[in-house]
Amino acid sequence: MRIGVFVCHCGSNIAGTVDVVSVAEASKMFPDVVYATDEVYTCSEPGQKAIQDAVREHRLDGVVVASCSPRMHENTFRRAIEKAGLNRYMLEMANIREHVSWIGKDKEKNTFKSTELVHMAVEKLRRNQPLVPKTFEIDKTVLVVGGGVAGIQAALDCADGGLDVILVERESSIGGKMAKLDKTFPTVDCSTCILGPKMVDVAQHPNITLMTSSEVDEVNGYVGNFEVTIRRKATYVNNDLCTGCGxxxxxxxxxxxxxxxxxxxxxxxxxxxxxxxxxxxxxxxxxxxxxxxxxxxxxxxxxxCPTGAVNYEQQDELKTVKVGAVIAATGYSLFDHTRLEQYGGGRYPDVVTSLQYERMLSASGPTGGHIKRPSNGEEPKNIVFIQCVGSRDKSIDRPYCSGFCCMYTAKQAILTKDHLPDSQSYVFYMDIRAPGKLYDEFTRRAMEEYGARYVRGRVSMVYPKDGKLMVRGADTLAGTQMEVDADLVVLAVGAEAETGAPQLAEKLRISYDKYGFFLEGHPKLRPVETNTAGVFLAGSCQGPKDIPSSVGQGSAAAAKVLALFAKDMLESDPAVAEVNQRRCVGCLKCVRTCPFGAIKEIEARDGSTKAEVIDTVCQGCGICSVTCPHGAIQLKHFTDNQILAEVDALCLSWMDENYA
Amino acid sequence: MEILTMNKGCDASFIEAVKQESGQDPAQCYQCGNCTAGCPYTFAYDIPVNQIMRLLQAGQKERILKSKSLWLCATCESCTTRCPQGIDVALIMDVLRHMARREGHASVKNVKTFYDGFLESVKRHGRVFEVGVAANYNLKTGRFWTGADLAPKALSMGKLEFRPHEIKGREEITRIFRRHLQREEAGK
Known part of the structure; x- marks a missing residue:
């Protein structure tokens, strides 16, 4: 075998703390290495061309690139060597940036470690086999989980793009949190009036199957071929008969x-x-x-009931659907305001959450759009808004900013003045976060045009006094304490992950952060993808978001699905497990241990039991290969021999150092 | 008003010393104002507690150690309880008060006189002798009638003794004081 080694400077990222020239020089000593050099930016066009030229000139049949994490540029280099005529799997990367230069300052030690990593990569590459991906058919139906504004947008965009969409919603109606809002910032237009048409579109779209009162029960399969079991919870009403007459x-x-x-x-x-x-x-x-x-x-x-739709005997129903992609748009939940007892939420009726207040403002809400004190039904005069309730508070494990509370509080202060011209609003805030188009102008309007009095400081307690609520806080700009007697206190509760989000993430095999929000593939460059192929994210399930961002992400996720489904066949990663039938004794431990159900039992020609891997289902995790007692099942591209060769490379050089 | 000089006027060693002694990190404070919002003594303070925290971040040693607030703080720990960042603000106030004392500052003399008298009494009797502490305080501060209105009620309930009641382990208590003083000396 003829191997070429390319050691990258990455500008000063690597070369600053690794002597890349001597790493390249040392690499020439390793077996089968016929060419080694260093490049300033291997990923740049000249860098890639240098690799391709070297492949041709030195008749290389394997390439090691010592640079960044394979998560960054593995595909770049695979494509580069493919263009030079090599199989794309004849590439190995040694990560000397994230694993070496960025984490160590000692140049000598870094250089030594980099050389060892290159040695390991060379030893592995010597045992690489050319692999060819298989293609498989896909089911061009998409499942959208969650019928809030993000899910609605994703479903509509996918359906308009010609895909069949199944939209699953937990509640009996779609609309999500946005349907509960009275008005939206910064335009103060009616929330239902702008969401309503989209909801109707969902109901009438020929490509959308709407499943309400339903939840995802189980997810099997893989990108292009998911099998999802959906539980339709009993509502005791037959939706086919119900006319909604009321x-x-x-x-x-x-x-x-x-x-x-x-x-x-x-x-x-x-x-x-x-x-x-x-x-x-x-x-x-x-x-x-x-x-x-x-x-x-x-x-x-x-x-x-004129149509006989009510059925007290109705049971949950399970339905299995086949889809090619899933968009998770499960939204968020609100912080439990009773947890911060100093604000009196849950104890005093006149302390309400911002969403409760929103329902009070809504003409179709329980008060018919009249702001009333829940305790006695009177119109409040002084209304105090407390921001950051359940946001930016490390002591209750909510250190993040929920992002939209500053804006909705400004909106509610404006609406309050519209509803009750004689009222006075006070807003206790820590910082105003209004980084959006027309957002800061909007909060200024609340103060300047609508006379909301903004107080920079937090509230320490709310206590009842003479039928009113005393709000004691600080005015840090005046440098003193401040008290307001309020008729109504509105707590701007922050966002948290929807209940059940981690469980759904586990079913979808996607990651979630410590607060339960789903993890995107990359915080900047893969904002709607997940690390599981075929599963995408939209809206607040990924992190608190306002309506424009949620809609944007819904459309982005739909674009990703449409791009995925633009092909009729998908290629599967050939780095999957394979059973050596002669070695397999048919113990089927691998079948039981596989988390993807990718291994099946077969009968060999001599009638004995054997295991066989379904290529397209296998995700290449390698659990089976460590379970197999005979080493009969091997993960291609990561065989036992390859891993042992890497370990040997590492240990032998260490032994040479110490025992030679 | 005095102008803050953030680079030259910032005493980094002071910030470090407070960090060391309190085990708290003043940089964590993001000025939400919750400490001041809950503080029952803000009405009497010259610098509200959130501003003490801010001045601490800015390394303003003199201004802090000369502040009256340090001596008026009752260590009720409302600030500590309320702090969303989990900073033990009351402990920082305590540490600052110790520092002020060591540097010879006592912006509210009467409070220092009371503390000194209280500790002196404990040192001597092993516990506090209330009448002695009160008499000592009133004499030293010239506030002869402070607390006098409480005397009749306390007397009738048998809460005031006119002779010190000494505890068993008096010597041990005295030794605690001595050991503390020795450590202080050694520390210098």
């Missing part, structure tokens, strides 16, 4: 059910349609409050 809800005797859509402001009936613009407009029963379920008698809704 007669059931009007006659329901259980009128004290928790109004989830209205965030617990006011109450609703046990059978209800969450809001007038609901899509689909179908009733659902909350069995926790339904008298038929709690006491066993009633059945009024079934009696009055």
């Amino acid at each position: 007669l059931c809800s009007a006659k329901c005797p259980s009128k004290k059910a928790l109004d989830k859509f209205n965030e617990g402001v006011g109450q609703t009936t046990a059978i209800n349609i969450p809001f007038p613009q609901a899509i689909p407009k179908k009733a659902a029963i909350d069995p926790e409050y339904c008298i038929k379920f709690t006491k066993g008698k009633c059945g009024v809704c079934a009696k009055v």
